Amino acid sequence: MVFLIQRIVTNFFSTIFYFLLFLLFLQSTVLADEGQEHYVKETDLPFYSEADPASSVIFPLVLNQKLIEKERKDDWIRALEPTTGLVGWVLLKSLSPQQLSDPGGEVAKGGFEVFKIYFDELNNALEESIGEKPFIEIRQVKEGVAQVVANDFWLDSRRHENNAFSLFNTWKSANGGGPSILSFTDKGGDEKFIVIDGPHRPRYLKRQPN
Structure with missing residues (x-):
């Protein structure tokens, strides 16, 4: 009888032990995915407010735009867009783990017009988020x-x-x-800094006072 009780207790604690190991494995898998970088594979990709194509679009994403994964739900990823700090949902199939080496295609042909559409949508989304537009205008x-x-x-x-x-x-x-060069000025037209191509990564050059 004592042996039987000991066996039941042992089996019970063994079951609890393996169940806890399983939960720990699931948690480590989730943590491994969180923070992973993804890059958009197409232009005008909707950045949804929910994991549902019928939900509202925060703003369209452009080719090679970086997103940082927060969580996964079925075929969707909830991600942080680092430029704005906004979080939304995007389909996993529309993302790549690496930046595309040759953007080409529609984005390259669209040039400034494509960037301005993204810029305007981004500015409007930020206004809704923080109550004021950070940017006044963009010009080529x-x-x-x-x-x-x-x-x-x-x-x-x-x-x-x-x-x-x-x-x-x-x-x-x-x-x-x-x-490419992107210049940033204040509303009085005084250039504050520029971002330009560098040998390995973009460079931030602040204008020196006269």
């Missing part, structure tokens, strides 16, 4: 060169450098991956 100076007119609160924010790099990468993709 010449081929490969665009200029962003920004409000002072954004230029003074701690995140403006990271935002600027993300905008530059989107501009470069829309530009067909060619040499």
Whole structure:
């Protein structure tokens, strides 16, 4: 009888032990996915507010735009868009684990027009999120060169450098991956800094006072 009770107790604790191991495995799998970087494989990809194609679109994503995974649900990924800090849903099949080496296609042909559509949608989404548009306008100076007119609160924010790099990468993709420059000025037209191509990564160059 004592042996039988001991066997029941042993089996019970063994079952609990393996169940806890299983839960730990599931948690480690989720944590491994969280924070993973993904890149958009197409232009005008909807960034949904819910994991449902019938839900509202926060703004369209562009080719090679980076997203940071937060969680997965069936065929969907909930992701952070680092330029805006906004979180939305996108279909996993529309993402790549690596940045595409040759953007080409529709984005390259669209150039500034494609980037301006993205820029305007992004600006409107940020206004809804923070109550004010960070950017006043965008204009093309010449081929490969665009200029962003920004409000002072954004230029003074701690995140403006990271935002600027993300905008530059989107501009470069829309530009067909060619040499690109993105200039940032205040509303008075005073250029504050530029982001340009570097040998290995984009460079942030702040204008020196005269």
